[in-house]
Amino acid sequence: TCAQTTVTIQEKENAPIISKHIYGHFAEHLGRCIYGGFYVGEDSNIPNTNGVRTDIIEALKELKVPNLRWPGGCFADTYHWKDGIGAKEDRPTIVNQWWGGVTEDNSFGTHDFLNLCEALGAEPYLAANIGSGTVKEFTDWIQYVNHDGESPMANLRKENGRDKPWGVTYWGVGNEMWGCGGNMTPEYYANLYRQYATFMSSWNNDKGIYRIASGANVDDYHWTEVLMRDIPKHLIEGVALHSYSFVEWNDKGPAANFNEKQYFKTMERALNMETLITKHVAVMDKYDPDKKIDLIVDEWGGWYNVEEGTNPGFLYQQNTMRDAMIAGATLNIFNNHSERVKMANLAQTVNVLQAVILTDDEKMILTPTYHVMKMYAVHQDATLLPIDLKSDKYEFEGNSVPAISASASINKEGVAHVSLVNVDMNKAHKITLDFQKMKLNKATANILTSAKVQDHNSFENPNKIVVKEYEDFKFKKGTLELEVPAFSVIVFEIK
Ligand code: AHR
Structure with missing residues (x-):
């Protein structure tokens, strides 16, 4: 029945524009997202463009990916960007301490990522290292990618073969600072944020600079409250929020062979995004009634137990019609809150969590989530009804x-x-x-x-x-x- x-x-006067950036993606150095996913290297038999799989680039172009967040996630607060520039054979290694403990050769670095974004027509969103980095390391990165003139970092960029700056607008000031970013209290992080943000120059990047504070874990409204209260408005453009959908954190359930109970629980969590956004926005309204600061949901999606026989730290999972439900319902929530939600990033693009693309050697498939993202691309930059x-x-x-x-x-x-x-x-x-x-x-x-x-x-x-x-x-x-x-x-x- x-x-x-x-x-x-109903059409409404002054209804908000649904920012295309709500349809953003996230690619971390995690499992086979970058290495063995996006990036196969120039010498690979798999057709590639400067080492990045051409089939992935083509598929993502179809999605009209508006922005891509990189290099983490938790990885961001361990990453030292200078290790990923210059001659590839001279680059030091890095052990991915959060994800699988694997040693990476830093062959995919800043140039590779920003050139990929150019190929996709996507805005880069760089998540910087606050947890184990320094103000100098961070501000050098901005100068390296954005300064068009004579400066130490612009000169270094030119030496490395890139004359014009890429122009990076979106910057994350750390990631999950309440957890893997440094286990900080919100008060401590708010102060640290103020320090870092003070030294962030756009270096005359045309579109300026857009600073995103590491946001709350799910329903930690206190985190949002302290950030909104303690960070002066001239130092911040966006405050983040992370929320994933799973059965239970300690046993996230299978990605494909789930039962109705597990399905229902996942839906409850996914649909709870409505409550989360409403309540975080209410806190933001208290300190910022003019809605100058945006809410950025820069990690969301379904998170399940990994596929049998795969590295538990690689977060590789199948993607079913359940994920299509999560994607469709969550994007509807973001659209309907487009007055305050101006950007979001589905975790994670290739081979990790709720991926839009899965690869196996030369093979590639598009998941149900990919299809939802493509169907919904029509909302990008349209006016909300x-x-x-x-x-x-x-x-x-x-x-x-x-x-x-x-x-x-x-x-x-x-x-x-x-x-x-x-x-x-x-x-x-x-x-x-x-x-x-x-x-x-x-x-x-x-x-x-x-x-x-x-x-x-x-x-x-x-x-x-x-x-x-x-x-x-x-x-x-x-x-x-x-x-x-x-x-x-x-x-x-x-x-
Ligand atoms: O997306 C996987 C992980 O989830 C990220 O590294 C971290 O930010 C979050 O906890």
């Missing part, structure tokens, strides 16, 4: 979450898009999309769905889950009526 959900969509949603529930063993999640936008050409997710793994839900006074001439739609919620693409069957056209809807006087199948994502285009 189908229940009924109504989504009312606020919605009023009364959703039916998805119930499991006496608990419930809203079954339907939605968001909508209208782009510069006047084309509207509505994205709908039904997280209920057991039944379809009837939906009425009510467009009020908006004109409805023509609607088309795409769907991502599969026979089982545990379904995923594999190297043997890479196109098991792909986006398909969806025509099973009806126009009725200013409304659209449809039934969203269990665990599926639908995106409408309305002209």
Whole structure:
């Protein structure tokens, strides 16, 4: 039996733009994300562009990746960028102390990353080392990548073969400073942040410099409160937040062969992003009512137990329709909070956590999460159409979450898009999309769905889950009526 959900969509004056940066990604030196993922080296048999897999570059271009965060994560506060420039054979090694204890040769460094961003047309977001670095090391990095003139670091960059600066706007001042970044108290970090931010010059980078404070762990509202209270506004543009979806931290459950209980718990955590953002924003509103400082969710996604036989420190996991649910529902939440949420980074792009791409030697597959990201790219930089949603529930063993999640936008050409997710793994839900006074001439739609919620693409069957056209809807006087199948994502285009 189908229940009924109504989504009312209304144009509103001064509605926020959905920043394209909400659709950002994150690539850490972790497992096979960089080495053996993105980066195979120039001598590899796998077709590559300066050592980076060409198939990955092409696939990510299709996603219109707006920004990419690097080199961590926890790795960031161990990373010394000067070890990753100059002749590759002369570079010192680094042991990845957080992830798998592997020794890296630093062959993928600042030039490699920033050239990759140029190839993707993505803005780089560099996470700097505060935990074990120095102010000088940090400010030298900014000078190295941004200074167009005579300076020690600009000269060094030129010696290393890059004449013009790349122009890096987004900078993270440390990562998870409450944990792997140094186990700091918020008061201590706020002071340290003030010190570091004081010396951060944009070196006349056209777009200036955008400083992001390492943010709260999930529902640590006190962390946000202290940062907002203690950091002067002229020193900060964004404050971060990290939250992952899993069954339980100590046993995150299998990535593919999960049961309904594990599925439901993961959905509860994913949908809790709504509460997290609402409450962190309420704290921010108290200190910054004019909304000058942005909320940056620079790590989010599903986190499960690693695939059998893989290094536990490499965080390699399959990606199923459950991940498509997390992606679709979370991006809807970000869109609907686009007044304050200006950037987000899904963890992590290739072979790690909720990846959009998985590789196995020369093979590459696109995950259900990839397809959701691609379907949703239509929202990038479009104007939010606020919605009023009364959703039916998805119930499991006496608990419930809203079954339907939605968001909508209208782009510069006047084309509207509505994205709908039904997280209920057991039944379809009837939906009425009510467009009020908006004109409805023509609607088309795409769907991502599969026979089982545990379904995923594999190297043997890479196109098991792909986006398909969806025509099973009806126009009725200013409304659209449809039934969203269990665990599926639908995106409408309305002209
Ligand atoms: O994304 C994996 C890890 O999760 C990151 O290194 C860290 O920032 C977070 O705890």
